[in-house]
Amino acid sequence: MNREEIEEIISRNHKKINSGEVADYIPELKNMDPTILGVTIASINRDSFTIGDCDQRFTIQSISKVIALIVALKDCGFDKVFSKVGMEASGDPFNSIIKLETLQPNKPFNPMINAGAIAITSLIKGQNGEASFHRIIQLLQTITGSRHIELNEAVYQSEKETGNRNRSLAYFMKSTGILEGDPEEALDLYFKICSINVTCSDLAKIGLWLSNGGQHPHSKEQIIEPEIAKIVLTIMMTSGMYNASGEFAVQVGFPAKSGVSGGIMAVVPGKMGIGVISPPIDKKGNSVIGVHVLEDISKQFQLHQFHV
């Protein structure tokens, strides 16, 4: 893998810039520049490539569900976390409410859909919401080494004002006993965690730790326990791309998590973390160009996990 090869993949996919739409159901996201495109690859063998708009900040959105799961597993352990959410792909859109009532028990399918992530968020420890949020920011700052990891106040306010679907999910889960504590507190933390500013280089760095079992491959610092990294990567593989996870697993073949601002954090176990940003998303909420770029990278460098 060299820089020219990655550049070639990016310029080939840049032509698809007019496919997909920038998310607008969170009004503030409409202000994103649809033309930004950046890819960072951070490899265990120290090869790193930053190509395109890798300094451009955007909100992490659903990629934060990975971080929330890591912290909830650290705080509460496997049994407690998976008493609140399942481990199965849902096959439904990320914000779906439809099966919450009929499922027995009423657990959301997995921690990568909104209902599951809100339930998980309520497990994150802290003296109050502010303290819990600070723990997430600190973890992300440590993992990425980036100071610009901070709240995007405008996106947070926009989500808080318009997040009625998420509010319905939280109150429904309160009624069934899945959500403990105050739904408004869980929602506030959830909205804040989704509204953290990152770059695609930050996403690649998160992926790098996960690709090496939660240990930084160069400093050897271990922040995420190997068992937690394994669980998180497995859930990303089965559910990280919402109801396109199966197709993504077949075509690309490594774990990834997308967000509606057009970011994708991908992990090639034992090899590298990849961060991509391109805001236009498809109907399922995944970056159109991001998916194509990852597919091309996987095929060109034979990174599919089941390639034998």
Ligand SMILES: NC(=O)CC[C@H](N)C(=O)O
């Ligand atoms: N898919 C996403 O990135 C969704 C996250 C967004 N904050 C929401 O709750 O709708």
